[in-house]
Amino acid sequence: MARVLVIGAGGVGTVVVHKMAGLPGVFSDIMLASRTKSKCDAIARKVGGDRIKTAKVDADNVPQLVALIRTFKPDLVVNVALPYQDLTIMDACLETETSYLDTANYEPRDEAKFEYKWQWAYQERFREAGITAILGCGFDPGVTSVFTAYAAKHHFDEIHYLDIVDCNAGDHGKAFATNFNPEINIREVTQKGKYFENGKWVETEPHEIHKPLNYPEIGPKESYLIYHEELESLVKNFPTLKRARFWMTFGQEYLTHLRVIQNIGMAGIEPVMYEGHEIVPIQFLKAVLPNPGDLGENYKGWTSIGCRIRGVREGKEKTYYVYNNCSHEAAYAETGTQAVSYTTGVPAMIGAMMYLKGLWKKPGVFNVEEFDPDPFMEALNQHGLPWHEIHNADLEL
Numbered sequence: 001m002a003r004v005l006v007i008g009a010g011g012v013g014t015v016v017v018h019k020m021a022g023l024p025g026v027f028s029d030i031m032l033a034s035r036t037k038s039k040c041d042a043i044a045r046k047v048g049g050d051r052i053k054t055a056k057v058d059a060d061n062v063p064q065l066v067a068l069i070r071t072f073k074p075d076l077v078v079n080v081a082l083p084y085q086d087l088t089i090m091d092a093c094l095e096t097e098t099s100y101l102d103t104a105n106y107e108p109r110d111e112a113k114f115e116y117k118w119q120w121a122y123q124e125r126f127r128e129a130g131i132t133a134i135l136g137c138g139f140d141p142g143v144t145s146v147f148t149a150y151a152a153k154h155h156f157d158e159i160h161y162l163d164i165v166d167c168n169a170g171d172h173g174k175a176f177a178t179n180f181n182p183e184i185n186i187r188e189v190t191q192k193g194k195y196f197e198n199g200k201w202v203e204t205e206p207h208e209i210h211k212p213l214n215y216p217e218i219g220p221k222e223s224y225l226i227y228h229e230e231l232e233s234l235v236k237n238f239p240t241l242k243r244a245r246f247w248m249t250f251g252q253e254y255l256t257h258l259r260v261i262q263n264i265g266m267a268g269i270e271p272v273m274y275e276g277h278e279i280v281p282i283q284f285l286k287a288v289l290p291n292p293g294d295l296g297e298n299y300k301g302w303t304s305i306g307c308r309i310r311g312v313r314e315g316k317e318k319t320y321y322v323y324n325n326c327s328h329e330a331a332y333a334e335t336g337t338q339a340v341s342y343t344t345g346v347p348a349m350i351g352a353m354m355y356l357k358g359l360w361k362k363p364g365v366f367n368v369e370e371f372d373p374d375p376f377m378e379a380l381n382q383h384g385l386p387w388h389e390i391h392n393a394d395l396e397l
């Protein structure tokens, strides 16, 4: 029986509170707080049963967060607002000695650069306060990191090559839309590519390296090497890795739109003057693009995200592929959101459950691969994200 405060009433927040509400034995009191309270109220009504309390909070404002935490007294704060809010929410957690979980690492607003250094810098203060911070507990980062830890624990003596493969083979019927917050998504996919090899980071031009990869039940999809945040913590926590890369599928239509958006300056993060007001182009773009939370209704097809790993076991080289396929239609039928929100929200709920059951609880700041993967893997199967394994197949990479 525990109290949990969820911050951020977007697509991911919708799934998190839906799933928590179905487990009253674990999450007895749930509060959803966000910048726009009406969005929290609409989600609470959909979940029903008076399970979700709601509140308004500006998560950029530490005193407001502290006041809310002091009033509601949660055992854990789950941050599914935006990466910009990570540090203010962590500050409020420190001040109130409350544990913390998120799904995306901190990014400064004025620089499209995500790194763990800002959040890892809280390590000593969280340890001294006796509270836990669980970082990156969505699907990628999150499940992909747990998949890697599970592979290292059960299937290899040493893992050497890791390729995280993220395929969205769904069709939402729109000319262009992003599957989660457009501002964060476009900042992520338009930056330079980067991967780790032989102890060094190698940078590429955006989308420079690509190849078709076969995804189970889906088939071949052109996959592009991009930088993704879990690579930074995985190479630190699994020092036997000789190479670690991340691949994501994009359709030609999506890439063409993206190129136009960039070429005409609409992906810009520097403010420009428009009719006497300062506006940030990418934030204006977000206002005119489809809301990712509304894509679910007509979304068809599957996501397929997994880890393709090569390493050694008892002196012999072996390969291992662990993945989950998630249906957009099934995610929508269950929670009213598409699979990208679903595959992020379910692991965030499971991470919260791991903490509240005392299975992932230790003072300090941790990435998810630093905890025991076994109970989390079991919970994925029970709560809507079943996973599959393929041993010793051709990884194509």
Ligand SMILES: NC(=O)c1ccc[n+]([C@@H]2O[C@H](COP(=O)([O-])OP(=O)(O)OC[C@H]3O[C@@H](n4cnc5c(N)ncnc54)[C@H](OP(=O)(O)O)[C@@H]3O)[C@@H](O)[C@H]2O)c1
Residues within 6 Å of the ligand: 007, 008, 009, 010, 011, 012, 013, 033, 034, 035, 036, 039, 057, 058, 059, 060, 080, 081, 082, 083, 085, 103, 104, 136, 137, 138, 139, 140, 141, 142, 179, 180, 181, 182, 184, 292, 293, 340, 341, 343, 344
């Ligand atoms: N690890 C993964 O696999 C993964 C995958 C996808 C997404 N994510 C992360 O999940 C998070 C949520 O994504 P999403 O798609 O749900 O985004 P979203 O639909 O844009 O929702 C974000 C919510 O946060 C609220 N918010 C923003 N700034 C706030 C502030 N200052 N104070 C209070 N609330 C604030 C927004 O409120 P308003 O509606 O009032 O603006 C919105 O309701 C993001 O951090 C994203 O990077 C992780």
